[in-house]
Amino acid sequence: MSSQVDPGAQLRTATAPSLDITPGRWINNWSPEETNFWQSVGQRTAGVNLKWSICAEFLGFSIWQLFAIIVVYLPAAGFTYTTSQLFWLISMPSLVGATLRIPYTFMVARFGGRNWTIASALLLLVPAVGLSFALANTSTPFGVMLLLAALTGFGGGNFASSMANITHFYPAAQKGWALGLNAAGGNLGAAVAQLLVPIAITVFAAGSLQLPLAGVIWIPLILISAFGAWKYMHNLTSAKSDVRGAIACLKEKHLWIIASLYVGTFGSFIGFAAVFPKLIVDTFPAYSHLPLGTATITLAFLGPLVGSLARPYGGKLADRIGGAKITVAALATMALITALVVLTLPLANFWLFLALFLMLFATTGIGNGSTYRMIPAVFALGVGSKGAEASRKSAAALGLISAIGAYGGFLIPQALGFSMSNAGSYSPAFIVFIVAYLGLMLVTWFNYARRGTRFAAHGV
Incomplete structure (x- = not known):
């Protein structure tokens, strides 16, 4: 009994697009506007990159908002800062984050979306770890605390590079949807941080605030995000900056x-x-x-x-x-x-x-x-x-x-x-x-x- 072979199926299998990936997870043939490419490998690959981009940006907004939350606990914890100093701690992250958004916009094309997502996520460890130590000592000088507030601005810069990266992965007809998800995921980080941090620093208080936990709780999440970006995301050789x-x-x-x-x-x-x-x-x-x-x-x-x-x-x-x-x-x-x-x-x-x-x-x-x-x-x-x-x-x-x-x-x-x-x-x-x-x-x-x-x- 002879088996029947579908020539069309053989042709489709032979011509199905595949990703040309070189070491460092660089994709050399990214063509989202080509329907066959997008439906076979493009959409799935873009979705994975979007997921981990949202994760990293979510944590960026969470770190960016940390001082907005902990400032209200500093006086009760024994930190003797003036009202003006407290408002500087609240506003400094936005000043730095807004400024960093300009160079961050061009980092994806310079280093690759995957590579910069890893780097920008790991940079969040600096303010997270620094805050864990600074908040444990009520004699921490205001200048040190202001520097840490500035460093949380790394999280604000992440928005620009994340959006610049994702826009290269999607066809024009789907950019709005993808960028909307990416932006919403980041913005929600501010809300989640304002919910979780007060719980974390008071749940094990036992009569005193545990302010260092405001930084500690994000460290494992940052490491997971960086690992996920390293393992699953891609760089695109086609991503170009437009200075x-x-x-x-x-x-x-x-x-x-x-x-x-x-x-x-x-x-x-x-x-x-x-x-x-x-x-x-x-x-x-x-x-x-x-x-x-x-x-x-x-x-x-x-x-x-x-x-x-x-x-x-x-x-x-x-x-x-x-x-x-x-x-x-x-x-x-x-x-x-x-x-x-x-x-x-x-x-x-x-x-x-x-x-x-x-x-x-x-x-x-x-x-x-x-x-x-x-x-x-x-x-x-x-x-x-x-x-x-x-x-x-x-x-x-x-x-x-x-x-x-x-x-x-x-x-x-x-x-x-x-x-x-x-x-x-x-x-x-x-x-x-x-x-x-x-x-x-x-x-x-x-x-x-x-x-x-x-x-x-x-x-x-």
Whole structure:
């Protein structure tokens, strides 16, 4: 009895694409836009790299937010820092993280996505281990603590390299989905850290805070992340940096306009996420630490959690209605909610305060998504360029704007700290934020949503 051989099956087997991988896990033939390649080996490989990229970025955000959490415990633990010094510890990570996002954007092309994910993950060990020792000694000088706060900025830089890496793995039609997952995974790290760290440092307290655990608990997770990146991720020889495109972008006025909008939206998200635990402690101390068995938790984690989950909806609404319209609405709502915070603070009602801030976080998340969605739309319409040149500038602008926007995470805590130190109240800073949000709303409307502009006509 003769067996039948399917010539088509033999042909498909012979022509099925495979990865050309050289030592160091470098892929030389990455072609995600080719349907056959993507369906056979590309999608699965990209998914593995995305998974470990999210893991590393998640830990980066967790480390980035550590000082936002531990600052509120330092006075009770015996550290004698001034109010101004405490706010510097809160804001320094954002200053360094925002600055590092610029060079981190180009590291993937220089060293490889896998290689840089390993290196950037291992760099997180420096602040994690350093904090474990520094927090064990209440005589640790403020300068040393400020240096460690700066080193947690490594985690903020990870966002830029992680996004730059993943964008090379996916075809154009799926970049938005992949980058959205990557960004959301990172942002959630801020919420998880604000939930877990208070539990870790109090669950075994036995009458005293175990602050060193704030750093210790992340060490094994960082090592697992670095190992996973080493074993499963890949480098792409096709990944190229575009320094010339980035330099060309700096000359475009729309880069600076949208960057200012991103300072107002993402900067508000990361800034309020960093300062929210201290705001609760200073304004409603009775609700700052809630019992959970033998541990305590703080409801501050709800803020970044809500903001992270709201971000994808901002992008979806922008796709349907237009990024500029959603950004205008988001900034107007942020101004309104902030005004309500100022008006209701004298009522000393914690649950009203919490509800308003959760609404504020949700609105910043929506504004993050809609503003980010505006970038390719604005550059695609031509900012002195067309076709491939506009696309090139758009890709470079995404990295630069994400870096500039993160500086809001430094400005907001500094403004609140200055307000408390000089006026004895947070209200003056909130009033400044209201004015800023209204100003940014008008800028967005005038440039992108006003009837008669080419951007409004194309639904940017």
